[in-house]
Amino acid sequence: MYALQKVDKKFPGVHALKAIDFQVGRGEIVGLVGENGAGKSTLMKVIYGAYQPDGGQILVDGKSVRFANPRQAMERGIGMVFQEQSLIANLTVMENIFLGYEQQFVRWGVINWREMAEAARHQLAKVKLDIDPATVTSSLSFAQRQLVELAKVLTLEERVEGHLVILLDEPTSVLSSEEVQLLFRLIRELTARASFIFVSHRMDEVMEISDRIYVLKDGQVVDVVSRGGSSAETIQHKMVGRNVNKEYYREQRQKPFDSSRTLVELDGVSLPGRVTDISLKLHAGEVLCIVGTEGSGREAILRTIYGMRTPVEGRVLIKGQEVTSFSPRTAASLGVGYVPRERKIEGIVAGMSVYENMTLSQLGRHSSGGVLKLAEEKALARDWIKRLSIKAHSEHADCGNLSGGNQQKVVLAKWRSGGSDIMLLDHPTRGLDIGAKEDVYEMIRDMSDAAVGIVLVADTLEEAIGLAHTIIVVKDGRIQKTFGATSGVKPTPFDLLHHMI
Amino acid sequence: MTFETIKPHLPWITLLALVAVVGVMNDNFLRPANLLGMAAEIVPLFIMALGLTFVIYIGSIDLSAQSMANMITVIASVYLVTLGPWVALLCAVAGFGLGMLSGYVTTRLLVPSFISTLAVGGVAFSLAQWLSGQRALYMDAAQRNETFGWMIGTTASIPNELLIALALLLIALFVERRTTLGRALKAVGAGELAATASGLNVARVKMLAFAISGMLAALAGLLFAVKLSGGAPTIANGFLLPAIVAVLVGGTPLTGGVGGVVNTAIGVLIVAVIRSSMVYFGIDATQQQMVFGLVLIAAIALTIDRAKLRTVK
Known part of the structure; x- marks a missing residue:
C-alpha cells in the first residue's frame, strides 16, 4: 500500500540513497536497520515528506505522489513519531495532540476546550494512556510522552481516509524493558488500523516486533529479511557488509597498557541528575570504553573529565592532581583533549x-x-x-x-x-564512511602506542568491543559492570547488552 | 555566478557604484578637497563603528555606544579644565570600564547583549545629564586648542582626523588578524560552542570585545567634543543607527564570524556617500534617519546568514 521505487537522494558530496525499493503492506510492521550513516534517517525523511527524492517515485495505494512537506504526507496518512520528542513541553497534552489542527474546535474564533479535551481523551484511549488531557506535558514521564506522540500521530485516523503508515524512530531508546513490552503490545493491536515502520538500534527488538526487516548499508537496501528468516548475527554482518573481524578494529595492534601510570581517576563522582557514584581509572596506553544506552550518562562522564560539568560529590584526579575548578580550560591545560560528538558544532569552527x-x-x-x-x-x-x-x-x-x-x-x-595525552572521544566515527572509520581506528592505536589514555564512547557495541582494553557498562547513571576486553578475552555484544537494558 | 559568490564583494561594489552615481549627478563631488572633507567629517562615526565591529563580529550588539559618546563629550568638557590632557585617559578608562560592565552582565549574568548594553547606555546617558546639569557645555577655546588642537589640524593638507582614523584602523586590523584575541574573537563569532570545547576562555574574550567597543565609543565622543568644542548629553544622538548601518553594509553580519574592521571602513564610506548625496538630493536632515533605517533593514535582510538562525524572536 505504501511503496518507494528506485528512490534516489543526493546531497553535496554524498549519495545518501541509491535506488531504494521499499514496501509496506497493510497492517505490516516493517523494521529498518543499518549503521549510523547508512541512510536510515534520510530514508525516513523522504518517507514522511521532509525531503523530496531526486529520482524514483513514491506510491501510495499504487498512485504516484509527491510530498512538498510533512503536512502533505500526513494528509495522505503518513505520520512520524519522533525520537527527539516533538512535543512542546509547556503546552498541555491536548494542545500538543491537536497542534496545528485546532480549527475543528473553534467556534466564533474561540477554542472550545471541553470539546478538545473530549477528543484528546479519545486519542489517548487508543494508546491506553489514562491521563487528564489538560496535564502540562513537561510533567509526564518519558514513556508517557512517547505514547502522547503516538496518540498525536493517530489523530490521522479521523482526518485521513484509508490506511495509515506510522514511522517510529528509536521509540524504545528511553523506555524500560516493561515499557517496551507495553509499547510492542500496543503496536501489534494497532496494526488493525495502521502499518508501522520501526527503526531501532536494538537488533533484538527489531527482530521481535517486525514482520520484515530492511537492512540498509551505504544508502542501499542490501537485504530484506522475513520474520525468523535470519539470525541477528547474519543481519549484523549484512549491515556492516563484511565480517566484523579483528583486523577491522586493528586488534592485532592492541598492546597491553601501562597499569602503573594512572592518568585519570574518578572517585565516587556524582553529577546533578542521574549520574551517581562513578569510579574509574584510566591508564597510559589504555582504551577505556563507556557503553550504555542513549541518556545512560556516558556523555556526562566524558564531559565531567573535560570540566564541562561540575560534580556535586566525589573527586576527579588528572595525573594525580585533584581538579578543583572545572572548566575546559583547566582540563585542556592538564593535557586533556575532547573530540565531541557534534563534530560540526563543537569539534570544528566552520569558516x-x-x-x-x-x-x-x-x-x-x-x-x-x-x-x-x-x-x-x-x-x-x-x-x-x-x-x-x-x-x-x-x-x-x-x-x-x-x-x-x-x-x-x-x-x-x-x-x-x-x-594532549588524555583523549576523550565521543562517537569519533559517527557519520564517517568505512575508510574514514578505519583511519580513526588506526589513529586510536597510534595514540595508544604513544601512551595516550583514551576514554571512548563508541558508535556501536562492536566498535567498543573491538577497540577497548576495558569496558564499563553504565545504566541509569550508574556503573553496572566492568569488563576486561584485551585481545582474546573480549566480551560479546550480548554480554554487554545484558547489563545495558 | 550566484548571489553567494558575489556577497563578500558586495560592500566595495556598492561603494564604487554609489560614488559613480553621485559623481555623475554632481561634478563637485569627486573633487579631492570635497572627498577629503567628507571623509574627515565622518571620523567620529567611524571610530564608533570600528568598536561596534568587534561586538557584532562575535554575534552580539552594543546599543550603548551612542550614549557612551554623549557621556564622554560631557566628561571631556567638564574635566578638561582640571585634568588637561589626562582627560583623554579618563575618557578611555570610563569607556573601557562601562564596556566591561556590559560584557560582564552579558556573559556572567546571561543577559542578552541588546538588553545589557541598552541598560548600560541608559546609565551612561543619565550620568551625562547629571554631570552636565542638562545644559550644553563649552570648552575653553584656548585650552582646547592647546591640548587637543592637533586632532583637528591638517598635515600636508590632509586632515589629522583622517590620520587618527587610519592609525586606529591599522591597530584594530592588527588585533583582528595577528593576535590571539583576534583569533579567539573569530572563533567565538563563527562557532562559539567549538571555541568553548577547545578550552578558550569565551567569557573573557566576549567581555574584551565589549570593552574595546566601549573604549572606541569613548574616543569617538572625545573627538566629537573637541571638534564642537563642547559637550551635551544628547549631542551625539543620531550616531548609533548610521554606525550599526556602517558595520552591517560593510559586510559583518549580525550573526558574526565573518567580515571585520576593513569591511567597516568600507561601510562607513558608504554611509558618508549616502549622507552627502542626501544633501545633494535635498533630503532634509530630519529625514536622514528614515533613510538609514531603511538601509539598515535592507542590509540585514541581504547579509544575514539564515543558516545560523533557528528562530528569530
Missing part, C-alpha cells in the same frame, strides 16, 4: 581555516605577548596534514568544506599537536 582550527586549543603556545606566530602555526598544520593524510587543498582550506572524516582528523590533530 576558519585548517591551521586556525588546529591551533585553537593552544593559542598561547603559538604566540608571544598575545601576538600570533602565523608562520609557526602554518608549518605545524602542514606537518599534521601530512601525518594524518588530511585531504585539504592547503592549510588555508575552510574546515567547514572538508568531508566528515577529514574534519575529524583536524579535531584529533588539534589535540595531538598540542601534546
Whole structure:
C-alpha cells in the first residue's frame, strides 16, 4: 500500500540513497536497520515528506505522489513519531495532540476546550494512556510522552481516509524493558488500523516486533529479511557488509597498557541528575570504553573529565592532581583533549581555516605577548596534514568544506599537536564512511602506542568491543559492570547488552 | 555566478557604484578637497563603528555606544579644565570600564547583549545629564586648542582626523588578524560552542570585545567634543543607527564570524556617500534617519546568514 521505487537522494558530496525499493503492506510492521550513516534517517525523511527524492517515485495505494512537506504526507496518512520528542513541553497534552489542527474546535474564533479535551481523551484511549488531557506535558514521564506522540500521530485516523503508515524512530531508546513490552503490545493491536515502520538500534527488538526487516548499508537496501528468516548475527554482518573481524578494529595492534601510570581517576563522582557514584581509572596506553544506552550518562562522564560539568560529590584526579575548578580550560591545560560528538558544532569552527582550527586549543603556545606566530602555526598544520593524510587543498582550506572524516582528523590533530595525552572521544566515527572509520581506528592505536589514555564512547557495541582494553557498562547513571576486553578475552555484544537494558 | 559568490564583494561594489552615481549627478563631488572633507567629517562615526565591529563580529550588539559618546563629550568638557590632557585617559578608562560592565552582565549574568548594553547606555546617558546639569557645555577655546588642537589640524593638507582614523584602523586590523584575541574573537563569532570545547576562555574574550567597543565609543565622543568644542548629553544622538548601518553594509553580519574592521571602513564610506548625496538630493536632515533605517533593514535582510538562525524572536 505504501511503496518507494528506485528512490534516489543526493546531497553535496554524498549519495545518501541509491535506488531504494521499499514496501509496506497493510497492517505490516516493517523494521529498518543499518549503521549510523547508512541512510536510515534520510530514508525516513523522504518517507514522511521532509525531503523530496531526486529520482524514483513514491506510491501510495499504487498512485504516484509527491510530498512538498510533512503536512502533505500526513494528509495522505503518513505520520512520524519522533525520537527527539516533538512535543512542546509547556503546552498541555491536548494542545500538543491537536497542534496545528485546532480549527475543528473553534467556534466564533474561540477554542472550545471541553470539546478538545473530549477528543484528546479519545486519542489517548487508543494508546491506553489514562491521563487528564489538560496535564502540562513537561510533567509526564518519558514513556508517557512517547505514547502522547503516538496518540498525536493517530489523530490521522479521523482526518485521513484509508490506511495509515506510522514511522517510529528509536521509540524504545528511553523506555524500560516493561515499557517496551507495553509499547510492542500496543503496536501489534494497532496494526488493525495502521502499518508501522520501526527503526531501532536494538537488533533484538527489531527482530521481535517486525514482520520484515530492511537492512540498509551505504544508502542501499542490501537485504530484506522475513520474520525468523535470519539470525541477528547474519543481519549484523549484512549491515556492516563484511565480517566484523579483528583486523577491522586493528586488534592485532592492541598492546597491553601501562597499569602503573594512572592518568585519570574518578572517585565516587556524582553529577546533578542521574549520574551517581562513578569510579574509574584510566591508564597510559589504555582504551577505556563507556557503553550504555542513549541518556545512560556516558556523555556526562566524558564531559565531567573535560570540566564541562561540575560534580556535586566525589573527586576527579588528572595525573594525580585533584581538579578543583572545572572548566575546559583547566582540563585542556592538564593535557586533556575532547573530540565531541557534534563534530560540526563543537569539534570544528566552520569558516576558519585548517591551521586556525588546529591551533585553537593552544593559542598561547603559538604566540608571544598575545601576538600570533602565523608562520609557526602554518608549518605545524602542514606537518599534521601530512601525518594524518588530511585531504585539504592547503592549510588555508575552510574546515567547514572538508568531508566528515577529514574534519575529524583536524579535531584529533588539534589535540595531538598540542601534546594532549588524555583523549576523550565521543562517537569519533559517527557519520564517517568505512575508510574514514578505519583511519580513526588506526589513529586510536597510534595514540595508544604513544601512551595516550583514551576514554571512548563508541558508535556501536562492536566498535567498543573491538577497540577497548576495558569496558564499563553504565545504566541509569550508574556503573553496572566492568569488563576486561584485551585481545582474546573480549566480551560479546550480548554480554554487554545484558547489563545495558 | 550566484548571489553567494558575489556577497563578500558586495560592500566595495556598492561603494564604487554609489560614488559613480553621485559623481555623475554632481561634478563637485569627486573633487579631492570635497572627498577629503567628507571623509574627515565622518571620523567620529567611524571610530564608533570600528568598536561596534568587534561586538557584532562575535554575534552580539552594543546599543550603548551612542550614549557612551554623549557621556564622554560631557566628561571631556567638564574635566578638561582640571585634568588637561589626562582627560583623554579618563575618557578611555570610563569607556573601557562601562564596556566591561556590559560584557560582564552579558556573559556572567546571561543577559542578552541588546538588553545589557541598552541598560548600560541608559546609565551612561543619565550620568551625562547629571554631570552636565542638562545644559550644553563649552570648552575653553584656548585650552582646547592647546591640548587637543592637533586632532583637528591638517598635515600636508590632509586632515589629522583622517590620520587618527587610519592609525586606529591599522591597530584594530592588527588585533583582528595577528593576535590571539583576534583569533579567539573569530572563533567565538563563527562557532562559539567549538571555541568553548577547545578550552578558550569565551567569557573573557566576549567581555574584551565589549570593552574595546566601549573604549572606541569613548574616543569617538572625545573627538566629537573637541571638534564642537563642547559637550551635551544628547549631542551625539543620531550616531548609533548610521554606525550599526556602517558595520552591517560593510559586510559583518549580525550573526558574526565573518567580515571585520576593513569591511567597516568600507561601510562607513558608504554611509558618508549616502549622507552627502542626501544633501545633494535635498533630503532634509530630519529625514536622514528614515533613510538609514531603511538601509539598515535592507542590509540585514541581504547579509544575514539564515543558516545560523533557528528562530528569530
